Amino acid sequence: MMTRILRSSxxxxxxxxxxxxxxxxxxxxxxxxxxxLTKETFMDMESVSNxxxxxxxxxxxxxxxWVDKVKDERVSxxxxxxxxxxxxxxxxxxxxxxxxxxxxxxxKRIAFLSDRGGTNQLHVLWVDTRETSQLTxxxxxPSGINxxxxxKSIAFTAFEADxxxxxxxxxxxxxxxxxxxxxxxxxxxxxxxxDGRGPLPQGFTQVYTLDSVLGGTPRQITSGKYxxxxxxxxxxxxxxxxxxxxxxxxxxxxxxxxxxxxxLKTLAIKPLTDRIGPDASSQxxxxxxWIAYVGYDEKxxxxxxxxxxxxxxxxxxxxxxAGKFPSSPRGVRWAPDxxxxxxxxxxxxxxxxxxxxxxxKTRQVTKGTQILSGYSMANNGQVAVVRTSFKxxxxxxxxxxxxxxxxxxxxxxxxxxxxxxxxGDAEELWVTSKDGLKxxxxxxxxxxxxxxxxxPMVLWIHGGPWxxxxxxxxxxxxxxxxxxxxVLYMNPRGSTGYGQDFVNGIQYSYPGKDxxxxxAGVDASLAKGWIDDKNLFVCGGSGGGVxxxxxxxxxxxxxxxVSMRPVINWHSFVGTTDGPNWYYQFDKxxxxxxxxxxxxxxxxxxxxxxxxxxVMTGEADLRTPMxxxxxxxxxxxxLKKETLLVRMPDEYHGWRxxxxxxxxQLYLMAWFEKHSNKGGxxxxxxxxx
Numbered sequence: 001m002m003t004r005i006l007r008s009s010x011x012x013x014x015x016x017x018x019x020x021x022x023x024x025x026x027x028x029x030x031x032x033x034x035x036x037l038t039k040e041t042f043m044d045m046e047s048v049s050n051x052x053x054x055x056x057x058x059x060x061x062x063x064x065x066w067v068d069k070v071k072d073e074r075v076s077x078x079x080x081x082x083x084x085x086x087x088x089x090x091x092x093x094x095x096x097x098x099x100x101x102x103x104x105x106x107x108k109r110i111a112f113l114s115d116r117g118g119t120n121q122l123h124v125l126w127v128d129t130r131e132t133s134q135l136t137x138x139x140x141x142p143s144g145i146n147x148x149x150x151x152k153s154i155a156f157t158a159f160e161a162d163x164x165x166x167x168x169x170x171x172x173x174x175x176x177x178x179x180x181x182x183x184x185x186x187x188x189x190x191x192x193x194x195d196g197r198g199p200l201p202q203g204f205t206q207v208y209t210l211d212s213v214l215g216g217t218p219r220q221i222t223s224g225k226y227x228x229x230x231x232x233x234x235x236x237x238x239x240x241x242x243x244x245x246x247x248x249x250x251x252x253x254x255x256x257x258x259x260x261x262x263x264l265k266t267l268a269i270k271p272l273t274d275r276i277g278p279d280a281s282s283q284x285x286x287x288x289x290w291i292a293y294v295g296y297d298e299k300x301x302x303x304x305x306x307x308x309x310x311x312x313x314x315x316x317x318x319x320x321x322a323g324k325f326p327s328s329p330r331g332v333r334w335a336p337d338x339x340x341x342x343x344x345x346x347x348x349x350x351x352x353x354x355x356x357x358x359x360x361k362t363r364q365v366t367k368g369t370q371i372l373s374g375y376s377m378a379n380n381g382q383v384a385v386v387r388t389s390f391k392x393x394x395x396x397x398x399x400x401x402x403x404x405x406x407x408x409x410x411x412x413x414x415x416x417x418x419x420x421x422x423x424g425d426a427e428e429l430w431v432t433s434k435d436g437l438k439x440x441x442x443x444x445x446x447x448x449x450x451x452x453x454x455x456p457m458v459l460w461i462h463g464g465p466w467x468x469x470x471x472x473x474x475x476x477x478x479x480x481x482x483x484x485x486x487v488l489y490m491n492p493r494g495s496t497g498y499g500q501d502f503v504n505g506i507q508y509s510y511p512g513k514d515x516x517x518x519x520a521g522v523d524a525s526l527a528k529g530w531i532d533d534k535n536l537f538v539c540g541g542s543g544g545g546v547x548x549x550x551x552x553x554x555x556x557x558x559x560x561x562v563s564m565r566p567v568i569n570w571h572s573f574v575g576t577t578d579g580p581n582w583y584y585q586f587d588k589x590x591x592x593x594x595x596x597x598x599x600x601x602x603x604x605x606x607x608x609x610x611x612x613x614x615v616m617t618g619e620a621d622l623r624t625p626m627x628x629x630x631x632x633x634x635x636x637x638x639l640k641k642e643t644l645l646v647r648m649p650d651e652y653h654g655w656r657x658x659x660x661x662x663x664x665q666l667y668l669m670a671w672f673e674k675h676s677n678k679g680g681x682x683x684x685x686x687x688x689x
Contacts, residue, residue: 035422036482042662043067046413054107057378061101067658085410105151135215148237153209155231161203190251195578195622195653207231235288243280272315286338303466305500327496336379346497349470371472388472390426424481431524434516441490441521447482454532457486461540461547468497492517508587511550534677541565553605560675564616565624568632571597578622606635612642614671618651
């Protein structure tokens with residue numbers, strides 16, 4: 001009996017000691033995690049977008065978005081703030097999506113889109129009473145909201161179904177209560193599906209106008225088997241300008257759009273441009289005399305950098321206003337006094353607002369290491385815009401173009417989430433590639449960085465490939481930093497923001513020398529001395545997934561890799577993606593020269609892979625269809641390589657559900673930790689001096 005009691009007492013003491021040690025370990029972990037960007041913060045972070053400043057420059061309405069954790073989706077409402085920052089208040093509420101607010105010319109009403117009724121429709125809100133009225137009841141969501149200068153009408157675009165039978169057939173009459181299969185789907189178009197939307201119904205996007213007070217039945221002002229975008233009003237509200245390809249075989253004319261003027265009295269349509277190449281984004285001067293627009297001459301580049309043009313309102317006196325930009329100008333809008341136009345543009349990882357006068361003099365309005373997005377300008381030159389930088393998620397700021405350095409921060413919806421959180425410092429890198437090309441990138445250091453230690457590093461590759469990594473805040477990068485990783489991200493050749501020649505660096509050769517650019521970045525990072533060359537990891541999505549799969553077929557320097565939403569086999573991809581444009585990324589069709597598709601495909605080099613490689617895909621992806629990921633995974637398995645296939649249910653190209661977005665991060669971290677040189681959770685190691 002005494003022996004049994006002693007054994008029981010020893011067991012109790014052992015259990016108590018184990019629990020105490022576990023509690024101490026957890027306490028230490030909690031203390032270490034305190035003040036870091038943990039996975040729990042992902043669902044708590046919010047965003048601001050669509051800033052719209054009132055015509056008098058006194059108020060700013062914006063979209064505030066957050067995660068509905070119950071429905072696992074992002075929802076948004078409209079908020080309003082005074083320009084002096086004294087009052088911030090909610091305009092709409094509810095777990096739906098309110099977005100794209102646009103002020104009426106008199107500043108008394110706000111048009112916006114909302115799915116509060118079950119489908120996305122056009123609504124109007126009276127600012128003084130907060131009363132809201134639904135103006136449309138369409139089968140398809142409207143877009144491109146634009147008030148007429150007299151405030152009486154709103155123009156927008158919407159899909160119109162084409163019910164003309166393609167090949168009419170009729171089954172025999174079915175028996176009563178019969179449960180026959182769904183009818184066949186007949187397709188006669190070059191593009192019949194779109195990622196994020198699924199199968200496209202037969203029809204075209206047309207332009208409509210609507211009474212801005214009463215709503216009612218929209219008036220259709222365009223017709224025909226053509227798509228139309230960007231309706232813009234003339235100064236006298238009697239004409240609407242649109243961009244379209246109203247030509248025979250329009251679906252085969254790659255981007256050859258023109259600007260058309262539509263007389264609202266007669267609905268007569270007149271083309272104002274006629275060159276080979278796209279013309280779009282027309283903006284009418286305040287006096288109605290001039291039209292600014294964006295376009296380029298078609299030169300068969302895989303990606304074109306657009307220029308800025310000017311013509312009179314009848315389509316005459318066309319001229320190249322400004323060109324040779326680092327990237328295509330966006331957000332073109334006239335100065336209230338008609339002296340020129342403002343626009344925003346990306347360059348070398350930042351973006352800024354610029355101005356060009358009518359006589360062609362250009363100046364940069366804003367300065368600093370930042371990304372500015374969605375700017376809106378009042379009649380007095382006051383600007384509302386969302387700003388982000390390395391350690392600053394999107395915040396709403398305001399300034400006047402007459403004094404752009406005097407910036408006022410108005411709304412920071414993540415101040416509470418990031419209070420006391422330490423973030424990793426970012427260092428800009430300029431590296432020299434194998435052929436001498438200078439390439440820009442950034443290296444984020446681990447939180448609480450100690451130069452006497454060695455740290456693992458993730459090379460994260462952007463998609464596109466024609467896009468630009470920037471100085472914007474990135475939660476995923478900072479979360480890796482919080483977990484002791486360095487993060488390297490770069491803009492290899494083909495990226496935008498560095499001019500047409502840089503973009504052309506992957507003309508008919510992607511992937512190619514961009515691989516050399518990325519490896520030069522890795523080498524430059526290792527030269528810093530604090531990165532563990534045995535713990536290098538690589539990942540990327542879409543175009544970044546292509547390069548990740550390409551890299552593991554070319555080198556074994558990485559401990560593990562994750563290729564997300566990749567293209568693996570160009571030959572099978574070009575005919576199954578959701579549009580024909582990728583055929584133009586090669587100088588011949590696949591049936592003319594199948595080998596050029598093979599040698600540019602990561603599948604061609606799969607036998608070389610030694611790196612443990614996870615493949616991640618969306619089951620509903622129409623851009624880089626899931627079969628691409630499965631083709632790579634199957635090849636890796638056939639060769640008995642270490643691999644996993646992760647499929648996100650119901651997801652298109654890029655995850656829509658917040659839980660899936662977070663899962664991506666967790667799978668990346670788990671795969672890298674599994675294949676670290678320690679074989680467990682990564683820990684920093686003291687460097688040998």
